[in-house]
Amino acid sequence: MTLSKEYRLRFLVVFATIVMMSCGGGNSEPSPADNGKDRQVILAHWVDNIVLPSYDNFKVKFDVMKTKADVFKQTPGVPALVEFRTAWVEAYLEWQKVELFEFGPADQTTLRNFFNIYPTDVAGIGSNINDPTVNLNLPASYARQGFPALDYLINGVASTDDQIVMFYTNATEGAKRIAYLSRIVDRMNTLITNVISGWPSYREAFITKTGLDIGSSFGLVTNAYVLYYERYIRSGKIGIPSGATIATGGSVNPDKVEAYYKKDISLSLAQAAHTAARDFFNGKDVITGVEGPSFKSYLDALGSKDATSGTALSVIINQQFTKISDKLNGLGNNFSQQVQNENQPMLDTYAEMQKLVRLLKVDMTSAMSITITYTDNDGD
Amino acid sequence: MNSYFQKTTHAAPLAVFRIALGLLLFGSIVRFWSKGWIDQLYIQPKYFFSYYGFEFVKPLGEFTYVIFAICAISALLVAIGLYYRAASVLLFLSFTYIELIDKSTYLNHYYFISMICLMMIFLPAHAYFSFDAVRNKKVSADYIPKWCIDSIKVFVCIVYVFAGLAKVNSDWLLEAQPLRIWLPAKNDLPLVGWIFNYTWVAYVFSWAGCLYDLSIPFLLSNKKTRLFAYIAVLIFHVLTAILFPIGMFPYIMIATALIFFSAEFHKKIIERLARLIRIPKNVLALNKAYAFNSATTSKVLIIAFVLFLCVQVVLPMRHLIYPGELFWTEQGYRFSWRVMLMEKAGSAQFIVKDSEGKAVAVDNTKFLTALQEKMMSTQPDMILQYAHMLRDYYAGLGFKSPQVYVDSYVTLNGRLGKPLIDSKIDLAKETDTFSHKPWILSFNNEIAGF
Numbered sequence: 001m002t003l004s005k006e007y008r009l010r011f012l013v014v015f016a017t018i019v020m021m022s023c024g025g026g027n028s029e030p031s032p033a034d035n036g037k038d039r040q041v042i043l044a045h046w047v048d049n050i051v052l053p054s055y056d057n058f059k060v061k062f063d064v065m066k067t068k069a070d071v072f073k074q075t076p077g078v079p080a081l082v083e084f085r086t087a088w089v090e091a092y093l094e095w096q097k098v099e100l101f102e103f104g105p106a107d108q109t110t111l112r113n114f115f116n117i118y119p120t121d122v123a124g125i126g127s128n129i130n131d132p133t134v135n136l137n138l139p140a141s142y143a144r145q146g147f148p149a150l151d152y153l154i155n156g157v158a159s160t161d162d163q164i165v166m167f168y169t170n171a172t173e174g175a176k177r178i179a180y181l182s183r184i185v186d187r188m189n190t191l192i193t194n195v196i197s198g199w200p201s202y203r204e205a206f207i208t209k210t211g212l213d214i215g216s217s218f219g220l221v222t223n224a225y226v227l228y229y230e231r232y233i234r235s236g237k238i239g240i241p242s243g244a245t246i247a248t249g250g251s252v253n254p255d256k257v258e259a260y261y262k263k264d265i266s267l268s269l270a271q272a273a274h275t276a277a278r279d280f281f282n283g284k285d286v287i288t289g290v291e292g293p294s295f296k297s298y299l300d301a302l303g304s305k306d307a308t309s310g311t312a313l314s315v316i317i318n319q320q321f322t323k324i325s326d327k328l329n330g331l332g333n334n335f336s337q338q339v340q341n342e343n344q345p346m347l348d349t350y351a352e353m354q355k356l357v358r359l360l361k362v363d364m365t366s367a368m369s370i371t372i373t374y375t376d377n378d379g380d
Numbered sequence: 381m382n383s384y385f386q387k388t389t390h391a392a393p394l395a396v397f398r399i400a401l402g403l404l405l406f407g408s409i410v411r412f413w414s415k416g417w418i419d420q421l422y423i424q425p426k427y428f429f430s431y432y433g434f435e436f437v438k439p440l441g442e443f444t445y446v447i448f449a450i451c452a453i454s455a456l457l458v459a460i461g462l463y464y465r466a467a468s469v470l471l472f473l474s475f476t477y478i479e480l481i482d483k484s485t486y487l488n489h490y491y492f493i494s495m496i497c498l499m500m501i502f503l504p505a506h507a508y509f510s511f512d513a514v515r516n517k518k519v520s521a522d523y524i525p526k527w528c529i530d531s532i533k534v535f536v537c538i539v540y541v542f543a544g545l546a547k548v549n550s551d552w553l554l555e556a557q558p559l560r561i562w563l564p565a566k567n568d569l570p571l572v573g574w575i576f577n578y579t580w581v582a583y584v585f586s587w588a589g590c591l592y593d594l595s596i597p598f599l600l601s602n603k604k605t606r607l608f609a610y611i612a613v614l615i616f617h618v619l620t621a622i623l624f625p626i627g628m629f630p631y632i633m634i635a636t637a638l639i640f641f642s643a644e645f646h647k648k649i650i651e652r653l654a655r656l657i658r659i660p661k662n663v664l665a666l667n668k669a670y671a672f673n674s675a676t677t678s679k680v681l682i683i684a685f686v687l688f689l690c691v692q693v694v695l696p697m698r699h700l701i702y703p704g705e706l707f708w709t710e711q712g713y714r715f716s717w718r719v720m721l722m723e724k725a726g727s728a729q730f731i732v733k734d735s736e737g738k739a740v741a742v743d744n745t746k747f748l749t750a751l752q753e754k755m756m757s758t759q760p761d762m763i764l765q766y767a768h769m770l771r772d773y774y775a776g777l778g779f780k781s782p783q784v785y786v787d788s789y790v791t792l793n794g795r796l797g798k799p800l801i802d803s804k805i806d807l808a809k810e811t812d813t814f815s816h817k818p819w820i821l822s823f824n825n826e827i828a829g830f
Contacts, residue, residue: 210568358797
């Protein structure tokens with residue numbers, strides 16, 4: 001055993017402190033209920049002030065889009081198309097604020113699979129149009145529906161708005177095409193309505209499972225959150241298009257960006273998603289905009305900090321969120337063009353996102369002691 | 381010295397120990413089986429992390445259930461003392477075989493049980509209050525050599541003392557890590573949970589745990605302090621059972637600690653048991669000493685036990701010959717009674733390349749279970765083993781002499797994570813040995829202590 005003088009002294013000081021504390025008790029400290037370690041408070045805040053209001057906001061935008069889609073269905077024309085498209089952009093942006101809630105009802109429905117799997121399957125959409133009874137629940141159908149399929153159907157089927165309208169007014173094929181468009185929108189409506197209506201009955205179970213083991217709400221949310229950032233923001237929005245992931249072999253994929261056919265909103269979608277992830281970390285109340293119980297407040301209550309620098313883990317994570325925001329701000333609206341013309345800023349963004357993923361996935365989950373398996377463990 | 385090895389003592393403590401061990405192990409196997417862990421841990425995984433030198437121990441597919449059945453039955457036979465020698469050999473072999481299949485399931489208490497079972501093979505635990513003793517008068521005895529019981533006591537002392545010494549480090553005592561992280565996770569327990577919101581509680585638990593481990597074997601050995609010590613054993617292990625997912629371990633230690641009690645105490649337990657199952661008293665009082673087959677057998681056994689215990693003292697100190705921080709490199713970490721010392725987590729992204737420009741980022745979940753991935757990502761020797769699995773797998777897919785690199789990131793006891801392995805090293809070319817692994821990056825931090 002080797003002990004420097006400094007350590008011998010520190011051992012002595014801590015020992016003496018403990019003896020005094022054990023004898024004197026520690027009752028002068030604030031009551032534990034209000035010191036931020038109560039996970040039930042956080043779970044309730046997540047449901048009541050973030051998840052449900054976000055879904056409500058999304059539903060408002062989605063309903064507008066659905067109305068515009070219905071108008072377009074009744075009277076296909078350029079003005080109706082333009083309005084539909086505008087509403088689609090609005091709804092797609094709002095979707096970025098709820099896609100991260102893939103736990104509870106959304107997880108049971110696997111909502112994301114039916115709302116935002118891209119690149120969309122153009123050939124598959126073609127064959128689905130010809131088969132109006134096709135089962136849209138199957139994995140093969142994931143990329144033939146949701147926002148990406150709508151992107152193709154209202155932005156990508158032809159090069160001008162007149163031609164797009166003609167795609168739907170075509171004497172022989174038009175009716176089938178517009179029926180599929182309408183089927184997708186209706187289906188999205190049914191799914192999101194089910195998810196929203198599933199929450200009230202799930203809420204009680206959600207906020208009472210306060211443990212940190214594999215079936216607990218905190219564990220579910222953390223895993224869903226980290227997975228979302230890693231796979232659907234980092235890889236999906238940036239990594240795969242830019243070829244930053246090895247899986248892409250280093251070559252760029254300009255056709256795999258989000259909203260490929262709309263072209264100019266891939267950045268705003270990524271920014272909206274990134275901001276939503278950050279706001280969720282900080283527990284920002286969707287209605288008041290004020291930060292509340294959250295990963296951040298919990299980490300702060302635990303006193304999680306980097307032992308070397310003494311900086312709070314929540315501060316380090318927020319700094320990383322900021323770095324990524326800065327990188328995103330330097331990108332163009334159209335990622336498809338960005339990766340072809342100047343890919344380096346995309347790769348740099350990916351690198352910063354990778355650092356954040358590690359902070360969330362390793363440092364944050366370890367600091368919160370979230371377990372991943374059921375089996376016995378003696379901590380080694 | 382010679383006279384010590386001539387001493388005899390009553391056989392009751394060893395008989396009680398045998399019964400308790402057999403029953404607890406039987407219970408452990410039933411519990412393990414009923415939770416579906418045989419399937420989950422030994423049948424489902426596609427790859428297994430074998431121990432250095434034990435690569436021949438392979439998972440057996442559905443036949444694994446048979447091994448567990450053999451283990452459970454031999455545990456019962458040991459408990460009742462029927463065909464004891466054969467049963468104890470089978471128990472040791474089957475239990476140890478299971479533990480050797482996959483490193484990611486390593487637990488110190490499994491190793492403890494393996495070692496205890498190994499010792500039990502050679503001890504006359506069936507001489508008293510057993511079916512063998514009833515069937516075979518030659519075996520039957522109520523006195524056995526004193527060293528037979530003392531060797532178990534010494535082994536238990538080694539376990540506790542090294543577990544205690546391992547806690548004498550700055551993370552445990554000065555930072556109250558990792559309890560400071562683990563205890564607040566239990567703040568939703570009924571009645572007592574709120575107390576874990578206080579950081580000082582983690583300090584008290586850390587220091588108490590350390591002092592407990594270092595002193596308990598001696599307090600148990602001393603007649604005056606024994607009762608107090610055993611109450612401490614009960615409180616300590618019940619508390620750990622409530623707080624941590626450590627399965628049967630607390631109950632095994634609670635039972636094991638009984639070995640320190642007097643022969644009179646154990647005789648009373650046996651008498652109670654005998655009355656319960658209506659065994660006449662004269663079966664128990666024989667006034668006969670157990671004799672090994674020959675004086676040579678006895679001598680060989682004594683030498684073997686002394687050597688075994690010496691090995692047990694040296695093994696936990698082998699980390700001293702490795703450079704670097706033990707908690708970080710884990711070189712010499714296992715088989716050393718280092719329990720609950722680290723909150724360690726990591727991620728490991730492997731990249732496999734070849735000379736023709738093929739490259740792939742490995743999805744660990746396609747090869748490993750969640751438990752295996754968790755264990756692998758923080759332990760250098762397992763990272764190397766996994767790299768070799770990947771090398772062989774991708775060679776099979778047509779990669780020309782694949783190169784394997786890992787981008788690793790590990791956090792230890794609340795420190796901000798950092799790379800564990802040199803990402804520029806081609807792990808496909810490195811071999812696993814007992815010598816220092818120079819491709820483990822430096823910890824650049826100090827954890828002072830043993």
